[in-house]
Amino acid sequence: MARTSEQLSPTYREMRLRCEDDDCGHQFVIQISVIRTVVASRKPNPEVTLPFSNPNLTAQRPKPANDDAMVPTPANDDVPHLTEAVTAAVDPMTG
Numbered sequence: 001m002a003r004t005s006e007q008l009s010p011t012y013r014e015m016r017l018r019c020e021d022d023d024c025g026h027q028f029v030i031q032i033s034v035i036r037t038v039v040a041s042r043k044p045n046p047e048v049t050l051p052f053s054n055p056n057l058t059a060q061r062p063k064p065a066n067d068d069a070m071v072p073t074p075a076n077d078d079v080p081h082l083t084e085a086v087t088a089a090v091d092p093m094t095g
Contacts, residue, residue: 003027010048 004016011034019026036053 010045011050 001018001020002015003018005013006015007013013032015030015032017028017030034048034050037050038053040052
């Protein structure tokens with residue numbers, strides 16, 4: 001049986017519970033916490049940022065202004081001598 005409930009932040013609440021069996025008398029506190037968004041709010045609170053649980057919802061989040069920088073560099077582009085060696089090996093002019 002819930003005895004008290006206290007909202008400690010916009011995404012966190014603590015509740016004090018008591019066993020309904022009077023012979024038991026156990027009392028305890030539980031934590032209730034918001035951990036992720038399943039469906040985005042139509043009236044979001046700007047003070048609360050939650051991760052999305054569904055990757056399809058990421059389209060609703062704003063993208064970075066320079067999203068070209070988000071493209072990963074291929075693994076071998078940082079080793080110029082490998083690129084030259086591979087090009088030379090497949091170039092029919094240099095044989």
